[in-house]
Amino acid sequence: MPVFSEETEWRFWDQSLSAKNRSALESFAADDTLCELVGSGRSLPTVRTWVHDDTVVLGIQDHRLPHVEAGMELLKERGYQPIVRNSGGLAVVLDAGVLNISLVLSEKESTIDISAGYDLMLELVRALFPEAPIEAYEIVGSYCPGSYDLSIGGQKFAGISQRRIRRGVAVQIYLCIEGSGAKRAELIRDFYETALKDEETKFSYPEIKPEVMASLSELLNRTITVPEVVLDLYGLINMPPPQPLLPEETELYAFYLNRVVERNQKMLPKPLE
Numbered sequence: 001m002p003v004f005s006e007e008t009e010w011r012f013w014d015q016s017l018s019a020k021n022r023s024a025l026e027s028f029a030a031d032d033t034l035c036e037l038v039g040s041g042r043s044l045p046t047v048r049t050w051v052h053d054d055t056v057v058l059g060i061q062d063h064r065l066p067h068v069e070a071g072m073e074l075l076k077e078r079g080y081q082p083i084v085r086n087s088g089g090l091a092v093v094l095d096a097g098v099l100n101i102s103l104v105l106s107e108k109e110s111t112i113d114i115s116a117g118y119d120l121m122l123e124l125v126r127a128l129f130p131e132a133p134i135e136a137y138e139i140v141g142s143y144c145p146g147s148y149d150l151s152i153g154g155q156k157f158a159g160i161s162q163r164r165i166r167r168g169v170a171v172q173i174y175l176c177i178e179g180s181g182a183k184r185a186e187l188i189r190d191f192y193e194t195a196l197k198d199e200e201t202k203f204s205y206p207e208i209k210p211e212v213m214a215s216l217s218e219l220l221n222r223t224i225t226v227p228e229v230v231l232d233l234y235g236l237i238n239m240p241p242p243q244p245l246l247p248e249e250t251e252l253y254a255f256y257l258n259r260v261v262e263r264n265q266k267m268l269p270k271p272l273e
Helices: 025-039 069-077 113-129 179-196 217-220 226-236 248-268
Strands: 011-015 046-050 055-058 079-086 092-094 098-106 148-152 156-163 168-176
Touching: 011 025, 011 226, 025 098, 025 156, 025 168, 025 248, 046 226, 055 069, 055 179, 069 079, 069 179, 079 168, 079 248, 092 098, 092 179, 098 113, 098 226, 113 156, 113 168, 113 226, 156 179, 156 217
Parallel strands: 011 046, 055 079
Antiparallel strands: 046 098, 055 092, 098 168, 148 156, 156 168
């Protein structure tokens, strides 16, 4: 799928430098907005980069942990803001060293099934790091494990997810660029231990092994920064003029933001007394 050819026109929205005081819920609302805009033909296919400070994004299954309140209190004590997304997947860590990339495309313009969406993101990451022997398979012991975990030498540095709304497809990835992958994994390991307390559950939560996770800086043994990768990505898509939401698109964004905030509030457990 030659999506990154010179003939492809992209819209580029960079939110990698504006993490302060922004909830990750805003990014989920932004991608939902772009899905509708791109799916309806009102926007070009879009690349969006985003970063959020010290957040743990929980999945619906995490919300059902028997002692999730205690687990979320632990995250807050460690300085992380927990939120619950209204989609699949499990807990992931966001911080200033984790770059998220969303590719938003239309189902109408090209047939993009689930596996093709994952392959598209894999193609992009390999193009960003051509020197790296990147593989895609489930890394047992990682957080939010899946068949498209991206790894080098058996250590995971990225995970891919997808969201589909109104004929739009958002393929999303988190890339651990800077810092310690193992320390992020330790945080999620401690969350699960606290939220489970050795209770048996119908759903099988991952047993986190911090040593199977690392950042790209660690894996490639060189200093890599989030801004550097954003610039490389910008060049890869032929440097379109940056274009955040237009004034006429902000009303739609407000609708999706209100929706994700309301859903998150309904799923958040009550704080411990």
